[in-house]
Amino acid sequence: xxxxxxxxxxxxxxxxxxxxxxxxxxxxxxxxxxxxxxxxxxxxxxxxxxxxxxxxxxxxxxxxxxxxxxxxxxxxxxxxxxxxxxxxxxxxxxxxxxxxxxxxxxxxxxxxxxxxxxxxxxxxxxxxxxxxxxxxxxxxxxxxxxxxxxxxxxxxxxxxxxxxxxxxxxxxxxxxxxxxxxxxxxxxxxxxxxxxxxxxxxxxxxxxxxxxxxxxxxxxxxxxxxxxxxxxxxxxxxxxxxxxxxxxxxxxxxxxxxxxxxxxxxxxxxxxxxxxxxxxxxxxxxxxxxxxxxxxxxxxxxxxxxxxxxxxxxxxxxxxxxxxxxxxxxxxxxxxxxxxxxxxxxxxxxxxxxxxxxxxxxxxxxxxxxxxxxxxxxxxxxxxxxxxxxxxxxxxxxxxxxxxxxxxxxxxxxxxxxxxxxxxxxxxxxxxxxxxxxxxxxxxxxxxxxxxxxxxxxxxxxxxxxx
Numbered sequence: 001x002x003x004x005x006x007x008x009x010x011x012x013x014x015x016x017x018x019x020x021x022x023x024x025x026x027x028x029x030x031x032x033x034x035x036x037x038x039x040x041x042x043x044x045x046x047x048x049x050x051x052x053x054x055x056x057x058x059x060x061x062x063x064x065x066x067x068x069x070x071x072x073x074x075x076x077x078x079x080x081x082x083x084x085x086x087x088x089x090x091x092x093x094x095x096x097x098x099x100x101x102x103x104x105x106x107x108x109x110x111x112x113x114x115x116x117x118x119x120x121x122x123x124x125x126x127x128x129x130x131x132x133x134x135x136x137x138x139x140x141x142x143x144x145x146x147x148x149x150x151x152x153x154x155x156x157x158x159x160x161x162x163x164x165x166x167x168x169x170x171x172x173x174x175x176x177x178x179x180x181x182x183x184x185x186x187x188x189x190x191x192x193x194x195x196x197x198x199x200x201x202x203x204x205x206x207x208x209x210x211x212x213x214x215x216x217x218x219x220x221x222x223x224x225x226x227x228x229x230x231x232x233x234x235x236x237x238x239x240x241x242x243x244x245x246x247x248x249x250x251x252x253x254x255x256x257x258x259x260x261x262x263x264x265x266x267x268x269x270x271x272x273x274x275x276x277x278x279x280x281x282x283x284x285x286x287x288x289x290x291x292x293x294x295x296x297x298x299x300x301x302x303x304x305x306x307x308x309x310x311x312x313x314x315x316x317x318x319x320x321x322x323x324x325x326x327x328x329x330x331x332x333x334x335x336x337x338x339x340x341x342x343x344x345x346x347x348x349x350x351x352x353x354x355x356x357x358x359x360x361x362x363x364x365x366x367x368x369x370x371x372x373x374x375x376x377x378x379x380x381x382x383x384x385x386x387x388x389x390x391x392x393x394x395x396x397x398x399x400x401x402x403x404x405x406x407x408x409x410x411x412x413x414x415x416x417x418x419x420x421x422x423x424x425x426x427x428x429x430x431x432x433x434x435x436x437x438x439x440x441x442x443x444x445x446x447x448x449x450x451x452x453x454x455x456x457x458x459x460x461x462x463x464x465x466x467x
Contacts, residue, residue, distance in 0.1 A: 046123045048116055050109050056085050056101035057110040061123055065096040067317060071283075071290045073098060075228060076122045078283040080115065081105060087282065087301035105279065137166055137182040138192040140201065141232070143240045144209035144218035146177040148395050149368035151377065153208045154179070155360040161201055162186040165360050168379035171233050173341045174245040178236040180229050181379075186357055198222055230280075234287050234338060243337035256339040260328040262321050268297065268313040269322040271331065275339055277308035285310060288338040292331070293317050346375050346399045347406060351388040353417040355381050360388070363413060370409050371395045 044063035052058055061073055070089065077084060077100060086101040103109060110116055142154065151170060158165060163183040170179040185192050192198060202220045209218035217240065223232070256275035263270050273285065282301060289296060289312065298313040315321055322328055351363060360379065367374060367390070376391040394401050410418050 044124055046120050048110075048120060050111075053101055055107070055109070056103050059100045059102055059119065059123075060098070062095065062097045065091045065094055067295060068290055069096055070098070070296055071231075071286045073100075073123060074283045074286050075231075076119065077102060078280045080119070081279055082110075083107070083279055084282050084301060085303050087299065089296065089299035089301075091297060136189075136191055137184050138198075139223040140179075140181040140183060140205070141221045141223050141236060142177070142179045142181065142205060142209060142219070143236050144177055145211065146172045146175055147211060148371075148373045149364075150177060150208070150211075151179075151374045152361065152364035152368045154181075154205060155364050157204045157208055158183060158201070159358040159361040161197070161204065163192065163201065164189075164357065165379060166381050168377065169229055169233060170374065170377040170379075171237065171341050172375050173237060173337060174242045174247050176237065176240055176242045176245065178233050178240065178242075180223070180232055180236075230283070231287050231291070234284065234341070235291055237337070237341060238288070238291065238334065242341075243333040256336050258332045258335045260322060260331050263313070264321070266313075267319075267321055268315060269328075271310075271312040271314060271335070273308070273310040273335065273339075275308055276343075277303045277306050278343070280342060281308055281339065282310070284338045284342055285312075285335060288334055289314060292334060294331075342376070346391045346393040347401050348421045349390045349392060349406075349409075349418055350421050351386060351390070351413070351418050353386055353414065355384050355386040359386055363388075363418075366409055366412050367392060370405050370412075372401065372405060372409065373397065 044061055047058075047060040049058040049060065059077065063069065070091065074084075081104075082102045083105055084100055084102055086099075088099045090097050110119075144150075155165065158181070162185060164186045166182050166184060168179060168181040170177065172178075183192065184190060192201070202222065205220045206218055209220065211218075219240075227235070254276050256273060259272045261270050261272075262268075271289075275281070286296065293316060294314045295317055296312050296314055300311050302309045322331065353359070364374065371394055372392040373395055374390050374392055378389040380387050392401065393399050394405070406420060410420075
């Protein structure tokens with residue numbers, strides 16, 4: 001987890017962004033009173049309750065339904081690294097009602113008023129939300145075949161071209177790599193807008209990604225659209241069809257189980273997922289379903305110990321269920337890939353040091369020279385301080401890295417700057433009896449739709465019982 005000052009920095013920045021949006025939401029002169037009333041009626045209502053559940057904070061939202069609103073809600077919660085213990089989702093008809101039971105990563109209720117206020121403000125303005133703003137930066141998108149040392153070559157090229165990396169996320173899956181890198185000019189501190197320089201950056205990075213055997217699929221581009229970074233990474237890997245490729249090495253036998261069945265009498269397809277619980281799991285699943293043009297009408301999420309069970313009642317955006325066996329298999333493969341992309345495998349290394357020109361090129365070159373391969377990376381800069389997280393394996397992809405290799409790297413980079421951290425664990429508590437609900441195992445049992453809706457109403461406090 002990031003230091004408290006870094007989290008507060010992020011929250012303060014987002015709160016100022018919300019304030020600017022509210023200022024921009026002054027009623028335009030052309031709106032009549034009826035149109036203003038419609039906007040007020042469709043503004044989400046948010047309630048945050050710390051009294052109704054013994055070991056989690058309940059976040060309740062109801063709003064007019066629109067395509068993608070579930071993803072936007074989950075995105076707000078997961079961007080704060082909150083753990084979603086349970087969720088009851090219902091957005092049939094024209095209304096959207098959700099209940100989320102959340103904690104911090106230590107399993108505690110939310111007590112920080114700044115975090116609670118930020119959640120209320122963000123969810124309350126969700127219809128007017130934009131993605132995280134990267135004004136003053138140029139966004140580079142890269143996809144290609146992963147290999148040992150590739151990231152060090154990418155950062156070396158950027159350093160040579162006088163590009164300062166301010167923020168970046170890197171994912172690898174099934175031998176493929178996708179990265180979003182936000183840069184600015186080293187000398188001026190401005191975004192890179194010169195078309196000739198952009199062409200040079202794209203050309204050199206494309207040559208690095210091609211290597212000796214990736215002539216066709218290596219891609220580089222400058223992104224102009226504003227999209228949530230992690231959602232964009234899912235889209236990039238989906239477009240790269242990583243879900244169709246076989247893993248080079250299977251580092252864990254704990255693969256997610258996904259099953260899809262049709263509930264024809266109700267006109268839904270039912271997706272059931274059983275997998276290991278982790279942060280941002282729900283975001284990754286909902287993001288993939290949304291970008292595949294499916295609408296989630298009802299869903300339940302439950303965690304027990306370190307396991308998660310998720311069930312979704314979905315249709316296409318045109319209102320029809322999944323229609324073929326081939327489509328079912330594609331949904332299964334895509335959801336498995338979405339869950340695996342963020343799975344944290346390897347040794348977690350955290351770099352906390354003063355930012356400087358060429359820092360990332362030097363650090364990742366040291367990894368390569370010591371036989372460490374970066375499987376995932378999160379790069380950020382806060383107040384001229386580099387806060388970077390790397391997940392590394394050995395050159396063969398084994399997660400059990402020789403401690404001598406790690407210590408050698410730390411000695412070269414700085415023992416106080418580069419630290420080995422345990423993989424972040426979610427604190428799991430025993431579920432309250434009143435909160436327990438049954439789900440099918442591997443999709444073998446379909447929940448009654450009527451029972452599901454009643455349960456959602458029960459958890460919203462609108463009925464006394466759903467038995």
